[in-house]
Amino acid sequence: MKSSKNILFSSLKDLSEFFKSTDFSKAILLGIALTLPIIAGVKLDALQIGITITVGALLASPSDVSGSIRHKTTGILFATLLAMLVSLIGGYLHLSLWLLFPILGILMFAISYISIYGFRASLISFSGLFALVLSFSNVSGSGMEPYERMLLIGIGGLWYASVALLWHFIFPKAPTEYYLSKTLKLTADYLKTRGELVAETTDRTELLKKLLNLQTDLTNIHETLRDILIASRTGSGKSDYEGKRLLIFVQLVDMLELAMANPVNYTKTDAFFEKKPAQLADFQGLLFAMSSRLNVIAANISTPKRLRDNTKIEEFHKKIKNDISKYASASNETFDENLLLLKNLFKYQKEQIKKIEKIEWLLKNPAQRELSLLKKEDSRRFLTKQNYDFEVLTENFNLRSPIFKHSLRLAVMTMIGYGVGILFSVQNPYWILLTLIVIMRPTFGLTKTRSKERTIGTLIGGALAVGIVLLTQNTTVYGILAIGSLVIAFSMVQRNYKAAATFITLSVVFIYALMRPDIFNVIQYRVMDTLIGAGLATLGNLILWPAWEIQGMQKTLLETIKANRIYLEEIINFYNKKGNVPSEYKVARKKAFLEMSDLSAAFQRMTQEPKSKQKSLDKVYEITVLNHTFLSSMASLSTYILNNPTTPASKNFNKVSESIIQNLSEAEGILKEEIEQNPSENTSQENEPVSHSEDLFDATFGKSIIFSEEEKASQSEGFHSKIEEAHLVREQLKWLLTMSAKMPKLLRETQF
Incomplete structure (x- = not known):
């Protein structure tokens, strides 16, 4: 009984947190932005115009993610501009199939490749892909000229930007x-x-x-x-x-x-x-x-x-x-x-x-x-700046880039998907394309997870839709359920994709139920198209230029170790110089934490891949944990010297610190392949780096802390502080030296 109460309490708590979340508030905002143009269209006897403006608002919405209002507004406007351009091109795509397929592939690749510029760019890219897919449908703009549809989509984007700004000013905090x-x-x-x-x-x-x-x-x-x-503060002054x-x-x-x-x-x-x-x-x-x-x-x-x-x-x-x-x-x-x-x-x-x-x-x-x-000047340094130079596009235009491979893969699979839809006379072939652009991700693990969740969610949504249709044929109920399901779906996309897929299916089914009587056929084709799209997405990631996590692990590890080294150098500099904590130290700490986070995420993705592709998984896990422990040890050292008065750094401290930096530099050299990686020479003596580092430490620092008789006799507070400092600094240096010595050895043993 107690367990049931705990589960109920936990569920209510999660529900309460969900209603307070930005995901839910954005879903409400989106519901308002999508509904009002349609209501206005019905009232003014211009439903098709209302629907097209709604589509424009929908296409602008993906880039509305948490961040400064300036970045959000910029993202929404760029997404709107891309959606307009793609919709205009898409309006003229209904040509012969021989021209349609290559143009579709080129557009898919080009739009997807924009995501090379980071997270917000990937959301703008999705708006473009979504606009291209919708140009194959009859959801909006039937009977309109392509330029008219483009302008209405632009109005829809500006409408969404206006609503988002108004929402921000109503709920700024x-x-x-x-x-x-x-x-x-x-x-x-x-x-x-x-x-x-x-x-x-x-x-x-x-x-x-x-x-x-x-x-x-x-x-x-x-x-x-x-x-x-920080971004909002630097843009609008102090508050x-x-x-x-x-x-x-x-x-x-x-x-x-x-x-x-x-x-x-x-x-x-x-x-x-x-x-x-x-x-x-x-x-x-x-x-x-x-x-x-x-x-x-x-x-x-x-x-x-x-x-x-x-x-x-x-x-x-x-x-x-x-x-x-x-x-x-x-x-x-x-x-x-x-x-x-x-x-x-x-x-x-x-x-x-x-x-x-x-x-x-x-x-x-x-x-x-x-x-x-x-x-302001100091706070700006803590923002992670995205490089938007044209060189980024040219540097990544090769098969070593995961985004390049993903864009190429998506282009090929969308051409195949549309071809399958036409070949088997699928009711709505663009649903296959929609499934592909939503599910396909640069890595196999994420694509597989999304495919599974999308399929299960669609089947559940289809089953629920059948049950509701059997209970009622009331179009008013369908309309309410369509809008309600869409709002819930958008609020769940980041939290629970399976639930989001369920409600997206319900929303799509009920929208079509308002327009056509054959609702059971709609459900059947929706499920079939999702299965085809999910299957093609997984197959594409498996056979077309697969991007296994181990292929990028070398670069991820290099960035992590480099960030750790820079962070350690800042700690050593501060211990030597004392004074105020420089902003360089805090920026280095932020970078070390971020890179460690990226390494952990990369390892997690690696565990989702097929067993046959989890190359050197145990070694990668060992290196990941070693880097995390190394970062923890650095955090211990820096926290102590930042929060306690310390004695001048000794020559022994600097000598051992230098050795640690050299070990990390050696690890970086191995990952850059500047230093020859020859596992056979190192595997025979497993504990050699550890024992060597201990010998080096003992030779430098001695096997124990030694104080003069005069210091021992004083027993003052200062003496006790010296003992604490000597003990902690000594322990951390020894621990850091041991771990840094182990890193090159592990990297030489790892097959990338």
């Missing part, structure tokens, strides 16, 4: 609140998973995979928030609200770095906490309490006055403090490694508590004068 809330929840999940990892002593594989996925989701949302908060939200976002980025930070490796923590389970429970309880608090803040981000004082975090804070005091009293050693381990772990948790307190303080509307806002 909605995207920011939603994505900040989502970031808080994901950060809470990250802390909770960290807490579970601390206690897990047998197999951490699944938890580490979950951690990698959460990190990927977080870095993606961070990018969206940067675009919303109290945006300034505060930007500072909350800064705290959340720092929290991710803190959450990633792992002051010591798990081997040592496991050995210690095995003897002290109560202290483990307290550390874990604090992480869970912080996770819970972040969820509470996320739920009340728009109503901070509802936030009540938190007691659980303070309780665990006091417990851990007492645990450490008791342990310190019982220990007679001047240099107790376990005591330092506890103190360093506690320092990281205290910093995390400060970040949560700062977020709450910022939410409770402090006076503007109390805020220290980022300078």
Whole structure:
């Protein structure tokens, strides 16, 4: 019974979150933008004009994704322009089949190739592809001249842009609140998973995979928030609200770095906490309490006055403090490694508590004068800029480019798909093309997943449509269901594609039911066309210039290791120079997190491919986890030196740091194929890099920390701080050196 209540509560919570999401609000916006022109067309006895304007609004809508209003508006206008141009060309495509097929292939390739310019460009490209497919249908513009249809589609695009702008001015804070809330929840999940990892002593594989996925989701949302908060701020000047939200976002980025930070490796923590389970429970309880608090803040981000004082975090804070005091009293050693381990772990948790307190303080509307806002010049550096130079097109115009191969593949499969539709006298051959452009993705794994979800969703939608048609033949009901299904479908596309496909099918069936009596034939052909399109999409990705993930893994790994090296160099520079944290450091950190996220996503896609194509999967997983651990270790080192007064960097520190940088540079050289990759020479001595790095470290730093008798006798606060610093820096450097030495060896053993 309790389990049923939990499931019900979880479902209601998910439903509530869905209604608050930007996906749902955009679907409502789209529903309004699509419905009003048709209503106006009916009232003015110009239904065909109304439908064509609606099609224009539909074609403009894909590029309306979260980000700054300037980027959104630009995307919508470019999508409208492309849709107009393609619709005009499509209007003259009803020529002889000998001309139609090559022109169709060339257009499909050219429009799809635009997506080489990034995510928003891929959405504009989809609008163009969609417009081309619709030019084969009789949905709109029958009896119109192509230029008239083009102009009405343009009006539809401008209408959608106007509605989107009006919606933004009515609800300007909605995207920011939603994505900040989502970031808080994901950060809470990250802390909770960290807490579970601390206690897990047998197999951490699944938890580490979950951690990698959460990190990927977080870095993606961070990018969206940067675009919303920084791009809009640099374009429109300072705003109290945006300034505060930007500072909350800064705290959340720092929290991710803190959450990633792992002051010591798990081997040592496991050995210690095995003897002290109560202290483990307290550390874990604090992480869970912080996770819970972040969820509470996320739920009340728009109503901070509802936030009540938190007691659980303070309780665990006091417990851990007492645990450490008791342990310190019982220990007679001047240099107790376990005591330092506890103190360093506690320092990281205290910093995390400060970040949560700062977020709450910022939410409770402090006076503007109390805020220290980022300078425009500095904040701009955190935006990821897309290169729109013409050279990008020419550089990728070859079979090494996944987007080039995808565009070529899509062009061939759409020609085949349309040919199959004509050959078998399919009722609506353009449905096959529509299925192809929606399902086909540059990688096999994503295409296979979409094909499966689209097929299942269409079958479910078809079955539901049959049931509803058998229950009622009321056209008013069909009209309501068509609009309602379309709104739900668009709100579910990013969240659950299977559900989206179900509602798209329902919407299409009921739209056709309003226009023609043979609804069962419509359902039958809809299912058949989807099956043909899904089959062709999967087959195309399998046999036509397949882009297996391992082929691009070399470049992905190179970018990740390079970003890690630059981030480490910034940490070393700061430790040597001290002073204020430079913006170069934060930009390098952002880049390292993003590249790690890309590597994790690439590995996940690799696991979705056929077993025969999962070349060196175990090695790739090992390298992915190694890079994640390396980044965590760097985060530990940087977090400590940023938040604590530190002594001058020693020659030994710089000497070992240099060796780590050299190891990473060697790994980059192997991936660039500048250094000969010969696995046979390295496989015989498996532990050689590890033992060599340990010898190098011990020769440089010595086997233990040595303090003078005078320092030991002083027992001052400064002395204890020196011990903590020496211990953490030493541990992290040793750990980084070991991992960096292992990287070239693993890369030499991996067959790309």
